[in-house]
Amino acid sequence: CRMRQDVQAELFRALSLNTSLKSLTLQNCGIGKSLSKELDNLLLNHANLEALDLGSNNVRGEAVALFAKSGLKKNISLQRLVLSHNPIGDDGAKALAELLISNPTIQYLSLVDCEIWGPGCHSLATGLA
Numbered sequence: 001c002r003m004r005q006d007v008q009a010e011l012f013r014a015l016s017l018n019t020s021l022k023s024l025t026l027q028n029c030g031i032g033k034s035l036s037k038e039l040d041n042l043l044l045n046h047a048n049l050e051a052l053d054l055g056s057n058n059v060r061g062e063a064v065a066l067f068a069k070s071g072l073k074k075n076i077s078l079q080r081l082v083l084s085h086n087p088i089g090d091d092g093a094k095a096l097a098e099l100l101i102s103n104p105t106i107q108y109l110s111l112v113d114c115e116i117w118g119p120g121c122h123s124l125a126t127g128l129a
Contacts (some may be wrong), residue, residue: 005034012038016045023051036063043071051080055110059083061092068099079105084112093120097127 003011008029015021024046031039031054043049052072064083072078088096093116100106116124 002028002030005030008035009038012042016042019045019048021046021049024049025051025053026057027053028056030057031063032058033060033063036066039063040066040071043067044074047074048077049075050077052078053080053082054086055082056085059086059088059092061087061089061095064088064092065095068095072099073102075103077105078103080108081106082108082110083114084110085114087115089115090117090120090123092116094123097123100124100127 008031012035015024024042026039036059039054043052064086072081083092083096086092088111092114093111096109096111100109111124
């Protein structure tokens with residue numbers, strides 16, 4: 001999935017047009033901050049997405065907050081969310097906790113090696129409860 005950012009942005013725009021996707025895996029694509037808005041637009045167009053894997057993309061807390069408050073918030077069918085190996089930190093964990101409270105369909109959440117510490121774990125525990 002390593003490609004130039006302009007090509008990735010075009011791919012995200014093209015995928016936005018296909019609203020029948022149920023699963024999207026974008027591991028190790030280098031999304032990071034620069035493509036967060038394009039990815040959020042893609043997520044906005046896929047309110048029926050059931051599985052999303054963004055593992056190993058340098059996705060930080062501010063991007064997770066964007067997805068949680070925008071693209072993923074409207075999703076009522078997401079069951080599987082993988083954000084492992086991204087430095088989402090405590091701020092990202094807090095945003096995820098808010099998403100979990102408003103979205104009871106998420107059944108699987110993977111946060112391996114996400115730089116989440118005490119405050120983030122506490123937020124997630126509240127959201128999961």
